[in-house]
Amino acid sequence: MxxxxxxxxxxxxxxxxxxxxxxxxxxxxxxxxxxxxxxxxxxxxxxxxxxxxxxxxxxxxxxxxxxxxxxxxxxxxxxxxxxxxxxxxxxxxxxxxxxxxxxxxxxxxFPDVTCCAYIANPFSVDPANQPVGTGEQEELIDIQADETAKTKHKECSPLNFWVSMASSYPTLARHAVPQLLIFPSTWECEQGFSAFMTIKSKSRNRLAAPGHDFRCAVSKVMPRIDQLVEKKQMQPSH
Structure with missing residues (x-):
């Protein structure tokens, strides 16, 4: 309004x-x-x-x-x-x-937004720059000397890598994994409200319930227009 x-x-x-x-x-x-x-x-x-x-x-x-x-x-x-x-x-x-x-x-x-420096690549981070007394410095030295971990890092995504390292380097993994999870977002909810407000507008508020239109608007499935057109019968001329 x-x-x-x-x-x-x-x-x-x-x-x-x-x-x-x-x-x-x-x-x-x-x-x-x-x-x-x-x-x-x-x-x-x-x-x-x-x-x-x-x-x-x-x-x-x-x-x-x-x-x-x-x-x-x-x-x-x-x-x-x-x-x-x-x-x-x-x-x-x-x-x-x-x-x-x-x-x-x-x-x-977001007053204090920081992330672990070693999440993306723990092999290029100086352990001395990490907090003292948390165990991160020592585990960084160990993982940087671990040839198996280096090979794993090249083959996996960051999330899969740290999940696989959780038993060997629990302190590092405990800090890294939560920051590799999906950040909660209201985007899809907002998208749905926006689509509904467009469909259920003042100019079409006398139409039937917009259930099917709404599902089409928010669906991630691409419509197969060619197949839909083929199933429609052309109207003969009178």
């Missing part, structure tokens, strides 16, 4: 701010004025380690974008560069403020 306040905001919004929202891939052009809106996770599930890497990379991109905007470089916002005139200082400040709020939200929800 769009409130009167939302309508007023839409009318007052600078067209250049609309372009900024489109550059961010936003579904709504008024998100800059509603910083309390929580952007839920998007995309398929990934492991904890992959999530940490992507989160760290995104935080670094935010820092880079803020520096670029402060230097009046807007090349990362393609639609914004299509304007005939350069964005005003007020708009630049609005962009920086928006990016800083987004980074603050990330730090609020």
């Amino acid at each position: 769009i409130t009167q306040q939302d309508s007023d905001t839409r009318e007052e919004m600078d067209p250049r701010q609309e372009l900024l929202c489109e550059d961010f891939g936003s579904d709504h052009i008024c998100l800059l004025y509603h910083t309390e809106v929580r952007w839920l996770s998007r995309g398929p599930n990934c492991t904890v380690t992959e999530f940490i890497s992507k989160l760290g990379a995104f935080a670094r991109k935010l820092d880079l974008w803020m520096k670029n905007v402060e230097s009046k470089r807007y090349g990362m916002f393609e639609l914004l560069t299509t304007l005939e005139s350069e964005p005003s200082d007020e708009l630049a400040q609005e962009i920086v403020h928006h990016l800083s709020l987004l980074k603050a939200e990330l730090k609020h929800y």
Whole structure:
């Protein structure tokens, strides 16, 4: 539902701010004025380690974008560069403020996100850089001298490797395995709600229950259009 306040905001919004929202891939052009809106996770599930890497990379991109905007470089916002005139200082400040709020939200929800340095490759990590007294340093030295483990590491995925090493190097495996599990995500749930809202819209609320349409919208099975068409009989001309 769009409130009167939302309508007023839409009318007052600078067209250049609309372009900024489109550059961010936003579904709504008024998100800059509603910083309390929580952007839920998007995309398929990934492991904890992959999530940490992507989160760290995104935080670094935010820092880079803020520096670029402060230097009046807007090349990362393609639609914004299509304007005939350069964005005003007020708009630049609005962009920086928006990016800083987004980074603050990330730090609020994920204040201390780190992963084990030896998860991907325990043979390239200096044991001296690991915590003292946890047993990780000693087990890293042992596994780096283990030729069987080196061969296994080349043949297996990281998760399968650490599961197979659990009995030989329990301390390392105990830290590594949890971070290689799938990170819980609301993506599929959000996708389902989005599909349902598109199907059960105001313009078609008098149609039959959208059960079959909904299943087709969220199914991962690709439709075999050619086979479906072959089974249909063409209507003869009258």
